[in-house]
Amino acid sequence: MALLIGITFFQKIGLVTGDGAIFPLIVPLSFIVIGVGLVYARPLIRVGRIVACAVAMTAILLSTGLFARTYSQGSVLLLVALYLPFVFAFRTEQKTYLKCLRFFSTLMLFFAGVVWAQHAIQFTVGWRWWPNLDLLLPKSLLIPQFNYIQPIRYGLDYMKPSGIFFLEVSTLSQFIALAVIIEIVFFQRWARVAFLGATLFATFAGTGTLLVVVAMPLLFVRMSTRTFIGALAAILATLFIAVQLHWFELTMNRVDEFGRTGTSANSRFIDPIYRLAKPLVSDAGLYSGIGAGQIESGGNTFWWPITKLSVEYGLIEAVIFYAFVIFCLLEGGMSRRFAFVLIIWYSFEGTLLTAYNPLTCVLLVTMFHVTSRKSASRSADRGRRSDADRTLGSGLASM
Incomplete structure (x- = not known):
């Protein structure tokens, strides 16, 4: 642990x-x-x-x-x-393996609390009051080349919460997504799934959400009726929170990033494909x-x-x-x-x-x-x- x-x-x-x-x-x-x-x-x-x-x-x-x-x-x-x-x-x-997975889920529950605390701070006194490791630690000890603080949308003075300790918000969202998946596969604690899922939307990062969506066919295979009802209730609760956060309004403009060179989505999911093809040109x-x-x-x-x-x-x-x-x-x-x-x-x-x-x-x-x-x-x-x-x-x- x-x-x-x-x-x-x-x-x-x-x-x-x-x-x-x-x-x-x-x-x-x-x-x-x-x-x-x-x-x-x-x-x-x-x-x-x-x-x-x-x-x-x-x-x-x-x-x-x-x-x-x-x-x-x-x-x-x-x-x-x-x-x-x-x-x-x-x-x-x-039981020991499941204990370790529970600990990971609980750890991400703690960071979910950090995310909501960061939102509470930035919607009251401003995000500049967040604990900022880039300012608290020497640069010689910090891993570079990650977007530690980035706006929810260009032009807004509201930032995506990165959980303070994570390299960037996309990393945090991926870890929360893994916790959601662990809960679905191993434990079926739907209240926790709903809370973690809502926090996933509250990060305003798309990578974690995309991971859960892509994994859905694996997660819900051979699911019992009772489990399906619990999962559906958790999903609906999560989507309700997402609507209240105006998540769709704030993020849907990023869909076209896949086709725009230099954008985050293009660099993550399109550029690697083209770069992978280049070595194949020569023997x-x-x-x-x-x-x-x-x-x-x-x-x-x-x-x-x-x-x-x-x-x-x-x-x-x-x-x-x-x-x-x-x-x-x-x-x-x-x-x-x-x-x-x-x-x-x-x-x-x-x-x-x-x-x-x-x-x-x-x-x-x-x-x-x-x-x-x-x-x-x-x-x-x-x-x-x-x-x-x-x-x-x-x-x-x-x-």
């Missing part, structure tokens, strides 16, 4: 090396926690993961060493540091890239993991590495539906070297090998009634 706290409260803190690579604080923290786990808990030897990791890392290193004329050593080291934890797994009981792009850390940066650039991998290391290496990540996600946790949601999130709303993306996948799925893969909803219901849930969990849940 220490890592879940670290990946939220310390998300903006890190060091930038001389060649531009960024080493967030949560990277060494993750290795400390995993190291403690290796000492006090018995790790599982997952041969498939080890082999997949070795092949993926070898392909990346060979591509860099053999073909790259210029590359960032820091970028390569950060890649290894962020994805090596995918190899580690610990045998975990369902060399199949097996070699332009070098680690050499893809264009600045502005609103936002490269999908597969795009950055293909451009910097080569398409073949990218496919190998991506297969390693997906294999680990599908093998871990206790719900394939949730694993697929994380794959969608990581693929299209995440980045290759932004630490919270791969490490969140580790913390919510890959580091757990659940001893029994029973129905997630039934297990969650039993877990809520269990006395064990009112005590501290064992093993990894205590970290």
Whole structure:
């Protein structure tokens, strides 16, 4: 649980090396926690993961060493540091795994309160009274190139609340969306779904909302009538709050951003497709890239993991590495539906070297090998009634 706290409260803190690579604080923290786990808990030897990791890392290193004329050593080291934890797994009981997911949901409930508090401040005394980490901490300790404070709409003197500790509001909205999805898949606590969903709209960021919408077919498959009624009530309550916030009026003008170069939506979802196609023009792009850390940066650039991998290391290496990540996600946790949601999130709303993306996948799925893969909803219901849930969990849940 220490890592879940670290990946939220310390998300903006890190060091930038001389060649531009960024080493967030949560990277060494993750290795400390995993190291403690290796000492006090018995790790599982997952041969498939080890082999997949070795092949993926070898392909990346060979591509860099053999073909790259210029590359960032820091970028390569950060890649290894962020994805090596995918190899580690610990045998975990369902109640312990569900306890960790509940903790994540509760943590996001806290940040939901922060969002509404930020709104209360800006609608009374003004957003400039928000606690601002950009002003409170030295710039040398802050991870750059993220829009920490941005207006709800251009020309308005009202800002999107970023939860104070998050890199930017889109990151906050994605984490809240993951909490909503966890509640739907595992716990079905519809009052909490409604509150988190309303907060998702209150961030005025589209990425989290888009994630929930895209994940809907996975979330509501094989849903009972009772569960469907609860979900429908939560959705209607959330939409009511969205209307009261004038969310649709304030955000619908952003729909045309997908077709406008330089806009946030275009940079997140259109530019990565075109940039991914460029390495395919030459035969060399199949097996070699332009070098680690050499893809264009600045502005609103936002490269999908597969795009950055293909451009910097080569398409073949990218496919190998991506297969390693997906294999680990599908093998871990206790719900394939949730694993697929994380794959969608990581693929299209995440980045290759932004630490919270791969490490969140580790913390919510890959580091757990659940001893029994029973129905997630039934297990969650039993877990809520269990006395064990009112005590501290064992093993990894205590970290």
